[in-house]
Every structure is written in C-alpha cells, then in structure tokens.
Amino acid sequence: MAALVAAPAPAAAQASGALPAPNDPLPADTGSGSNNDSGDSADNTTPLWQKLTSLVVMPESPHQNDVIRVLMHCPTEANHAIVGSTAFPLKGSWRIYREVGASLSKRGFAKKGIVISRFAPLGDHDVNLKCVKVTIDRVIGVRKVKVLSEAVVPIYVRRFHVCQFFDC
Template sequence: MRSITSVAAALALAASPAAVPLSAPPAAATAATTPTTTAATAAATAATDDNDNDDEPKWRKLTSFRISPEAPHQNDVLRVLLHCPVEANHAILGSTAFMLKGSWRRYREVGVGLTSRGFGRRAVIISRYAPPGDHVVRMKCVKVTIHKPSGLRKVKVLSRDALPLTVRHFHIGQYF
C-alpha cells in the first residue's frame, strides 16, 4: 500500500506545504485546502487512479475456467471452458490427469487458443491409464509474441488459476 495517493499528492502540490501533510488521506486533504484551489481539487479527483478504466468492463480482466463433468471416470472426455484477460492470446492447461497411454511423462500440458474476447474451449481426454484419485488442473494465460526474422518466441504469463479434479475408477457400467 502506498503512503500517499495521487489525489493527496495533487492536493499537496496545489496547497501550501504547511496546510496538507503528505500522509493525510484524500478526505482530510480536501478539508485542509482553501477554497481558491477548487480547480486543482477537481483536476485531482478526475485523475484518481490510472489503473481504473471505467470504459472497460471488469470481467475482461478476470481469469477463470470450468471443467465438466466435475468428477469424471477414467476414459472420459472433459469439457473445459475458460476465460483469460483480453491481452492473452493463448492458454495452457496442465494436469497429471491428462496422462497419455504409453507416455512416461506424468504431467501433460494442453494448449488452448483464445478468441479476441479471451474465451476458449477444449475437450481433453482422461486416459484409461491415468491414475485415479485427486489431481489439480492448472491454467496459465499467456501472451506469445514471435520475432519473425529470428523465429524466437517470447512467452509472458499474464495470470494463473487452478481447480481440483477427482478421477474415479473406470467401470464398464458408465457406458450403459
């Protein structure tokens, strides 16, 4: 937490140094200024915080995803719906539940392409050979940029999220 806000700083600069202490909250700083600085007060309250942009909805910055069914069996298909911040152009899902038959790797990552609004969906198969029990599905929203002449790729992680997943034993009755 900052010791001084942008409103208090603008008011401190507009008022005399003895009138407003730097550690005063914005309400106390407004009360301490003289009526001649109303233009400075209006300008300071208009620029309260650069990070709060009211033009962009708050849901565009959220990171979330949903997996259905919530308690799948081995050899089931998971449907994953996800949302990343608008700046992201790719998402990566990873879990030990996505293990493939014959693979020695226990943790598998699956890529998901995103729309321009940050939404994505993907079907992921849980193998018959995936270990039953509790697993964690982790998601990373990333922005991938490629330098065309050299072909080098730069991956910047924008946000992360995780969900628990319980894989149940395979039984033939799940198909009837």
C-alpha cells in the same frame, strides 16, 4: 457541560475538516464521480470482466477413459491458454504432467474437450490454467511467452467401469 458533548457538531466545524461525532450520520455522496463501481476510471477504461481469469471443468469427478469439457476465460491481452494436469497422461507416456493448448477468441474465451486416459492415476488432481501472451520475432526466430494469469481447479478421477457405457 454534558449536553455540550452530546450535541452534534455544527456544520461549520464539519466543513473545516473536524471529525464528526461517532453517532452522526455519514454525509451524503456529493456525486463527484470519484467512487465509480463499474470498474472504469479516468486512467483505465478497460472493464473488469476483461481482466478476469476463470476456469470451469465439467464434470468435476470424471471416470477414467472419459472426456472432460474445459471452459476458460483469460484477460483480453492474452492470445493463448495452456491447460495442464496430472490427470491427462497419454497411453504409454512416461510423462506425469501433460499440457494442452487452446487458442482464445477476441474476448478471451476458449473451450476444449480433453480425454482422461484409461491409464490416468486415480484420486485428486489439479487442473492448472495459464493465460499467456506469445510474441514471435520472425527476423531472428525467437518466441517469447509471457504468463499473464493463472487459475487452478481440483478434480477427482474415479475408476473406470464398463457400466458407465452399458446397462449392467
């Protein structure tokens, strides 16, 4: 009786829908194409990279009075990107949070140089990216902004030093 339990199930039992034994090897892929790793399917032919949202800020820990480089990628459906942070205030402005816009290429890429003010608060800040689709109805003059995706990256603002520009 014990030999009957340890023996593998016959192929007819597996074909009829019975569960295989725990130690049986997994069946080979039949090549039906139902598990497609490229991200394409019969319903949606858009590659996955066109749907991704990414944000890169260089350097990650800038000084005050420094320029950072922001590289963005939004879904190809978006036509505009908005980057905002508390690290971007303008001199003399009472606004704590500042947003900077960037237009996207056809593939969804954008790059922007943003100045970290001499008067930016020190410490940790978040840089927020919003990928939006802006549509304008020219007849009635209404602009609709739809947020498609968002991303957040932390940066650390360090104190301004003259030595970053001159040999001290």
